[in-house]
Amino acid sequence: MSTDFKLACVLFDLDGTLVDTAPDLIASLNKALAEHGFSTVAPEAIRPFISYGGGAMVRESVGADTDQETQAAVLKTMLDCYQTNIAEHTVFFSGMVETLGIIEALGLKWGVVTNKRKRFTEPLMEALQLTARAACIVSGDTTANSKPHPEPMLEACRQAGVQPQECVFIGDAVHDIAAGKNARMKTLAALYGYLKPGDMPETWGADALIESPEQIPTWIESFTCR
Structure with missing residues (x-):
């Protein structure tokens, strides 16, 4: 150098x-997944995708074959929840x-x-x-x-x-x-x-x-x- x-x-x-930020992001994601009828995810499974944004977290959680409209709805719910719980954990x-x-x-x-x-x-x-x-x-x-x-x-x-x-x-x-x-x-x-x-x-x-x-x-x- x-x-x-x-x-x-x-x-x-x-x-x-x-x-x-993983605890708050994953809690918001799991709340959104449950609201939209998907299974929640284990923190260790989704934590590695956080650096690639909420879209990547949702896509990994619901599966890439889930339609874009559904993914977008889950993402919106997740981000709205996250915004109101920005630094809880x-x-x-x-x-x-x-x-x-x-x-x-x-x-x-x-x-x-x-x-x-x-x-x-x-x-x-x-x-x-x-x-x-x-x-x-x-x-x-x-x-x-x-x-x-x-x-x-x-x-x-x-x-x-x-x-x-x-x-x-x-x-x-x-x-x-x-x-x-x-x-x-x-x-x-x-x-x-x-x-x-x-x-x-x-x-x-x-x-x-x-x-x-x-x-x-x-x-x-x-x-x-x-």
């Missing part, structure tokens, strides 16, 4: 990287609170770039008391394109007042790493997140693989404490 890299901002994917991943504190203590900026829609991202960040702390918050509908396109990454830089080459992006899905690389950022793959069976993060091209949030400060300090 280049020794002239100067880190100014740490960017996080939201679901599966910064916070564990959502928690920070172990070590993330301390990691954010270290980032701030080092004088670095941090922010969020997610494919989650603004209607969910903003109330969730507010509920977690993160809005005022984040240098940027970019949702899936903030820009015309979402990850893996570089546009949301560049919007995050604009909001935070930094350059892409001064950033690291941390995410738990292949499209996260691709987005960061497409914007010429450093990237870290969060192995503790919502990986799918068959995912091979070692092939995604990330600069490092992170097994827990506690490893993030060690990586950061290798560039800031020289």
